[in-house]
Amino acid sequence: MKIASRLNKISTYLLTEINSKKQKLIDEGKDVIDLCFGAPDYATSAHIVAAMHRAIDDPSTHKYPPYRGIKEYRKSAADWMKRRFEVEVDPDTEVIASIGSKEAIHNLYLAFVEPGDYVLIPDPGYPAYRTSTILLGAEYYPMPLLAENGFLPNLLDIPTEVAQKATLLWVNYPHNPTGAVASLEFFTELVEFGKKYEILICHDHAYSEITYDSYASPSILQVPGAKDIAIEFHSCSKSYNMTGWRVGFVTGNKTAIGSLGKVKSNIDSGVFEAIQRAAVAGFATPKADLQQLMSVYQERGNVIVNGLRSLGWSLKPPKATLYVWAPVPLGYTSTEFAALLLDKCMIFVAPGNVYGEAGEGFFRIALTVPKEQMQKAIERMEVNGIYYKKKS
Numbered sequence: 175m176k177i178a179s180r181l182n183k184i185s186t187y188l189l190t191e192i193n194s195k196k197q198k199l200i201d202e203g204k205d206v207i208d209l210c211f212g213a214p215d216y217a218t219s220a221h222i223v224a225a226m227h228r229a230i231d232d233p234s235t236h237k238y239p240p241y242r243g244i245k246e247y248r249k250s251a252a253d254w255m256k257r258r259f260e261v262e263v264d265p266d267t268e269v270i271a272s273i274g275s276k277e278a279i280h281n282l283y284l285a286f287v288e289p290g291d292y293v294l295i296p297d298p299g300y301p302a303y304r305t306s307t308i309l310l311g312a313e314y315y316p317m318p319l320l321a322e323n324g325f326l327p328n329l330l331d332i333p334t335e336v337a338q339k340a341t342l343l344w345v346n347y348p349h350n351p352t353g354a355v356a357s358l359e360f361f362t363e364l365v366e367f368g369k370k371y372e373i374l375i376c377h378d379h380a381y382s383e384i385t386y387d388s389y390a391s392p393s394i395l396q397v398p399g400a401k402d403i404a405i406e407f408h409s410c411s412k413s414y415n416m417t418g419w420r421v422g423f424v425t426g427n428k429t430a431i432g433s434l435g436k437v438k439s440n441i442d443s444g445v446f447e448a449i450q451r452a453a454v455a456g457f458a459t460p461k462a463d464l465q466q467l468m469s470v471y472q473e474r475g476n477v478i479v480n481g482l483r484s485l486g487w488s489l490k491p492p493k494a495t496l497y498v499w500a501p502v503p504l505g506y507t508s509t510e511f512a513a514l515l516l517d518k519c520m521i522f523v524a525p526g527n528v529y530g531e532a533g534e535g536f537f538r539i540a541l542t543v544p545k546e547q548m549q550k551a552i553e554r555m556e557v558n559g560i561y562y563k564k565k566s
């Protein structure tokens with residue numbers, strides 16, 4: 175049997191090698207602390223599960239759903255955009271349900287990307303932007319996100335020839351893996367850049383609600399005129415502990431939403447209607463419930479940040495996301511340091527280079543295990559003499 179050559183250009187999952195090492199240790203009965211897994215550890219809230227129970231008992235939800243999502247879902251998503259960001263979107267033409275953002279990200283490429291086109295992707299960044307570019311036979315252009323620029327891309331560094339051949343530009347703030355956030359001023363620059371070069375600006379807002387203290391993450395659609403050139407991806411996965419349910423929505427530019435819809439109508443048959451009804455309950459989650467969950471993540475973040483500081487790191491607690499992004503000590507690559515933590519301390523972290531070349535020199539800690547585990551991880555590092563030594 176002949177497998178398409180495009181499949182040889184991507185790997186199954188970027189963390190496979192270190193993952194198999196971890197599995198071996200677990201099989202040997204070792205007490206591995208997994209700080210790599212980037213998904214919420216809590217169950218979906220009871221009010222969402224209850225809405226699902228009601229919906230699934232109604233046989234009218236058992237049919238093929240409309241591919242764009244049921245009206246109630248699109249309207250509820252549009253109302254949420256209004257409540258949350260003061261952004262008006264038309265539920266009929268500017269909102270489409272997704273089977274999670276990962277699905278919609280790839281299907282958007284089918285609508286917009288041809289061989290030879292460029293796609294501008296954040297480096298480090300969510301791996302799907304890169305793999306979908308490769309699968310479409312297009313070229314990706316990594317925009318390095320550097321600590322000294324607050325992990326924002328410098329648009330002036332993008333060569334004009336690349337910008338002219340680019341069809342999509344991806345950003346994701348609050349940012350996985352660095353935890354960085356972006357301002358409306360930056361989004362305004364992006365919208366101008368997109369208009370200048372006719373590049374669809376795609377904002378992956380997967381962590382819009384995973385924010386701490388008084389920080390509220392803005393929508394790119396708050397920029398006046400953004401709908402001319404931008405779309406935003408929202409997902410219930412992280413916000414409402416719904417990773418397994420596979421539901422989200424994409425909103426913004428009509429032509430882009432319509433084109434994504436055209437692809438999806440030919441490829442999938444929409445989100446199970448009962449899940450859409452459950453997600454409607456998710457959008458209505460009381461603010462206090464969300465805040466309670468955020469205080470749990472924030473406490474874990476503080477344990478890690480204070481712990482690493484006591485070992486010589488100089489770090490600020492993240493304003494958002496489920497991650498702490500930290501530099502590796504002098505003399506190690508990301509891969510070597512992750513291997514050291516696994517071998518010496520049985521701590522599993524993500525080496526920064528798996529998110530792109532510019533992630534080299536960093537590692538990512540996920541705030542998705544109880545704080546006692548975080549404390550234990552810090553203690554193991556201390557016992558094993560793992561400290562931060564600065565590059566001189």
Ligand SMILES: *Cc1c(COP(=O)(O)O)cnc(C)c1O
Nearest residue numbers: 274275276300346350380409411
């Ligand atoms: C988790 C994550 C996603 C995936 O979201 P789903 O809706 O579960 O597919 C997309 N983008 C980023 C940056 C993520 O971290």
